[in-house]
Amino acid sequence: MQAQYTPAEIERAAQALWDESKAFQAKEDSAKPKYYCLSMFPYPSGKLHMGHVRNYTIGDVLSRYHRFQGFNVMQPMGWDAFGLPAENAAIQNKVAPAAWTYSNIDYMRGQLKSLGLAIDWTRELATCKPDYYKWEQWLFTKLFEQGLIYKKLATVNWDPVDCTVLANEQVIDGRGWRSGALVEKRDIPMYFMKITAYAEELLKDLDNLPGWPEQVKTMQRNWIGKSFGAEVCFLCSEELGVRSEEGNPNTPHPSPLTPHPVLKVYTTRPDTLMGATYVAVAAEHALATEAARGNPELAAFIEECKRGSVAEADMATMEKKGMDTGRFVIHPLNGEKLPVWVANYVLMGYGEGAVMAVPAHDERDFAFAKKYGLPIRQVIRPAGDGEWGMGNGQKPPPSPITHHPLPEEAMVEHGICVNSGKYDGLDFNQASDAIAADLEAKALGGKRTQFRLRDWGISRQRYWGCPIPIIHCAACGDVPVPEKDLPVKLPEDVTLDVGSPIKKMPSFYQTVCPKCGGKAERETDTMDTFVESSWYYARYASHDCSDAMLDERANYWLPVDQYIGGIEHAILHLLYARFFHKLMRDVGLFGSPLPLAGEGANDALRAPKSLDEPFTQLLTQGMVLKDGTKMSKSKGNTVDPQALIDQFGADTARLFMMFAAPPEQSLEWSDAGVEGAFRFLKRLWRAVHEHVEQGVVAACTGGALPAELKALRFQIHATIQRVTDDYGRRQQFNTAIAAVMELMNSLAKMGDHSATGRAVMQEALESAIVLLAPIVPHICQALWAELKVGANLLDVSWPKVDAAALVQDEIELVLQVNGKLRGSITVARDAARETIERLALANPNVQKFMEGKPAKKVVVVPGRLVNVVV
């Protein structure tokens, strides 16, 4: 055996062996349980970054571990190849987005291969290839026909100088990133996917995902945001408050002068309705537009509201501003005349684009009312023995408004109604029910359930994306492209300046209507790249299927057993993929129990499995940070892992990434520590070398041993137990590595070179190599062949814990007095509680700290400690 650890040579040899034996090509096989392990595919930005190395190493560790456990593992890889950066690079470097993307893919594929990942490369896909996006277009046409995709206006960031739509990240301090022009909001027609039709199921099914982190499920629940409240209709007052509709049965339709007979709002606090003192509408609201006619000041304010980006974070942090429209509405219950304001904090895209304002019980309304001198009316007081002593039978004070100064802040908690007429004394639920019932009786509202989730706008006015398969015909309207004409191919040989080239390319957009045969134009918008990444996991199963989106192999491989990716995808990507999974299920693409051809008899595997969710187990890896923020290309703080791989090898890179932090935590990059990982691998190599040079032997399998060897065998099997738990249940690899390091430290100190000693050493080294193999597969492949002359590590099964080796005769117990550490005792494994208490109380140091006082209580935690309380 070679004395030196030479990573470059060892890794080349191991990878060649895996390639030649097609070791990682996955085949459907019902004789073994399947394990589909998927890491989020990369955007081909140019080079791998540390986040990729971390992500793909985690996936590889889990894949290889499950292979050792006897699973039929599939680990595929592909490219999320459409997207904005390719267009930017195209303009900057005068290269077509397609060419740039393909060359990045080639380079990054090489980098991934050098990491030694156990990937089935025959399933590789790229979302920018027509044979992939054809099926996305096909599904689009199906959903369009079913009404699950529809068209409506949506607000975008508009750069008035470049005359283009800007992504939120392209708006910097309210200006276009290239032109520097002040960005405006503009409404354009877009296609929307009706994700809200699945809101209830997307919410409910989170409860069936025990393998997902609570954090992610909570974020998704809040994002979907199911709320219970009421719809309230405020009657629009004509100049003198006469209502055209209800007051006069002869005019069933609203008069043209009153296009808004009622102003609808949604509230989660119907109990505060009696405290509403004004109503606020969004600048884009029809009522605002109408009121602005002949009111130049208001028109100017509405114009001002259109400045700035559409991003919610910007909307929510800007200064709250408003202006009175001069219009009034009538409160549906008390008949009061309330002013209508236009406010920049009311979002048109959410709810009805209008809110009732209750300043006393909402922070934003409170601040707004203070700023503009609007009335604040308290209608809720704290529950229980409140400040007015309601709890002890006293009468409430007559009028809190006249007797109390204006509150310092809004009281937003639930409480008891006051100053609310017939609703006084009711709590949140009672008041909400009563008020909703009264609204219902007057046909002016009632209980409603509302979701925060909005439909998904998928149109993008960009070039480098999947073309939307719609043809616009003057006679027939929007006509989906028939299946026989799919895919609608995106021309790849283009030059970019500002704007999408296919919008200026008659050869692309001029066509005929599939329905009437008349002249027509293709849609030139492309789809959001989130659409491609919403279903790629399913296509890996049927990667080469040419006549359908998916085939019966999807039934075998789905759902993904383990999905791994960055926490930044916790909401959008993971929600869209869950949505798509349900769409594909409902279109009938999978779920029917088709047995595989030539399937052996394994009924357990044919038991119906749930295909309602795409990802059974989810691991959200923490971000790789540099200087305290996310390592990303746009921030220019990436560290190229290539130098690390070139200098130390893939195993060192993998070991370091897995050892530096547990997978879910963020990891602050530092160059230090890499050397330490490399040193450990050298020590591992040397330990096996020294052993092998004396000749390999059969591994110890148990029996009576001297104390030193017994202790060592205890440690070997405790390590196997711990590492197995760390890989399988805890998915915490840093502690698995630490445990093997501890074992190796003990081996280095072992002085027994007898035949028995060498047998225990053989057992220890064999165990250590398999335990480390998922993380550092190349060196382990080489060392295994030395330890078990010529054997292939890939054929090995996971080491088993020898329960007999874990039996200890004596255990150590910690002694505490009043919870403070005062010593320890060694007792027999099965010592009685009385014996333990007696020994603890007899301990001199315990007695010293008891200071002669009697023991009030003795807490004995079996196997752990004794705490004497005095």
Place this chain on the structure above:
RNA sequence: GCCUGGGUGGUGAAAUAGGUAGACACAAGGGACUUAAAAUCCCUCGGCUGCAAGGCCGUACCGGUUCGAUUCCGGUCCCAGGCACCA
């Protein structure tokens, strides 16, 4: 602003169901080997205090529950991720 996480030595971290805080490493310092360097090996390594044995303090901050809190609860501060057109 809203939603979700996080904060432990000089550094990355560990403590798995409330039970010995700092495992395992990195960096640093000291030593061995060497003509020398590298490599390797050994020792020290939270703070204060003490000749020592030891003692006191210490897990962002303030408070609570408990025999016992890094862990649970309430509040505060700071950092990170997401906020629907970055991926």
